[in-house]
Amino acid sequence: MITHKAKDIFKDYLFEKGLRNTRQREEILNVFFSADKHITVEELFNMLKKTVPGIGYATVHRNLILLCECGLAEEIKIGKQKSRYEPKFGHEHHDHLICMKCGRFIEVNDDKIEKLQDKLAEANDFSPVRHKLEIYGYCKECR
Amino acid sequence: MITHKAKDIFKDYLFEKGLRNTRQREEILNVFFSADKHITVEELFNMLKKTVPGIGYATVHRNLILLCECGLAEEIKIGKQKSRYEPKFGHEHHDHLICMKCGRFIEVNDDKIEKLQDKLAEANDFSPVRHKLEIYGYCKECR
DNA sequence: GACCATGATGATAATGATTATCATGAACAT
DNA sequence: ATGTTCATGATAATCATTATCATCATGGTC
Secondary structure, eight states: OOOHHHHHHHHHHHHHTTOOOOHHHHHHHHHHHHSOSSEEHHHHHHHHHHHSTTOOHHHHHHHHHHHHHTTSEEEEOOTTSOOEEEEOTTOOOOEEEEETTTOOEEEEOOHHHHHHHHHHHHHTTOEEEEEEEEEEEEOTTTO | OOOHHHHHHHHHHHHHTTOOOOHHHHHHHHHHHHSOSSEEHHHHHHHHHHHSTTOOHHHHHHHHHHHHHTTSEEEEOOTTSOOEEEEOTTOOOOEEEEETTTOOEEEEOOHHHHHHHHHHHHHTTOEEEEEEEEEEEEOTTTO
């Protein structure tokens, strides 16, 4: 779901950086935020071709990077899979349970784990900034 | 440090699969286990060229995969970096603190976190098999 | 010890995702 | 309306990884 605020964040970011607002950028933002989570460049590209005939793969890719830079998207790399991107506005941090059979992701969150991670880092003279926790296994349907 | 036992595991695996023991395989095992942790194919390849002149990149790569298959090595992929491999014999599971400046890895382990992860998975009807925890931040020297 | 079937090697090409290039088109400040 | 400069889209380049294939070597067999 695209919110007015996400559009504003994007437009503000473009303005700050001296970049321009284009039809492609607007549609990429729209479609990206209304799509399923964890989309690939290719999937988004295919969806966008319907809305913006003639749009180029490179444009989609470039602008996903732009969305990551302004904090509206996050790139997810799991092993050797191709990069996936997820909308980030209004979503707090979460970790992933990844099914090794069907490949689906479940998003989870655990404050206790987060706190223990910070402790663990500090115990090693390490200043944590962000983290990635992926638990691989089998989901309810596939186990 | 290569142990007699690691060699045996490898040889047993080769025998089981009907594969052959070659000079290249022996040296790859030797050098891999005496090298630093988290080595890339290229790094291992360069080290091996001294011991086995004429050895091919593909051979090193293929045999690292073989080592992963028999449990003596583990492939580590961090973001867009090229794959790294670490010796696994006699090492229990551990997580990584990754310095965003110098790139160094610190290996850590926390039983409490592990247990909470299992609980978290179960609470989501998910059967955990393995996991990957990476904490990004700055190490003592770089902070 | 010689032979042979088959796996292993090494050089190179293929693959596939991502990134760079560049001529042309479009946005936006003036 | 104009001009500057960024964006776009088609395509090529990049780079790690993987596949191909002719030749070599291993290990079982006689």
